[in-house]
Amino acid sequence: MAEQIVSTSASAPLVLGTFNLKKRDELAVLLAPTGITVRTLADFDRVELVDETGDTFTANAELKASGYARALGHWVLADDSGLAVDALAGAPGVISAHFAGLGATDHDNNQLLLE
Numbered sequence: 001m002a003e004q005i006v007s008t009s010a011s012a013p014l015v016l017g018t019f020n021l022k023k024r025d026e027l028a029v030l031l032a033p034t035g036i037t038v039r040t041l042a043d044f045d046r047v048e049l050v051d052e053t054g055d056t057f058t059a060n061a062e063l064k065a066s067g068y069a070r071a072l073g074h075w076v077l078a079d080d081s082g083l084a085v086d087a088l089a090g091a092p093g094v095i096s097a098h099f100a101g102l103g104a105t106d107h108d109n110n111q112l113l114l115e
Helices: 021-034 057-072 093-098 106-114
Strands: 014-016 038-040
Touching: 014 021, 014 057, 021 038, 057 093, 093 106
Parallel strands: 014 038
Antiparallel strands: none
């Protein structure tokens, strides 16, 4: 029998698998009529980041949603995004955030993309 790890209470929050408060605020406005409370990872102490080892955006979103749900005991909605440039055979894809290397800024990544 599988261990139940996710709360099913009607008052349980929907947790977004992100620290991005703007995403929380945008979804909270849309869900306000339902009474669903929206939280982010920033609302929890000591959240260990899930490794995004998937080879697609969907795979990474699934890893984050299931990993954070297990860790937090709440439903988690997660996404992953990046650039898929046809002229670069779909690159940079899932490595968009680190296209110019670890610690690269958006400007660094954009410069490399233009080159």
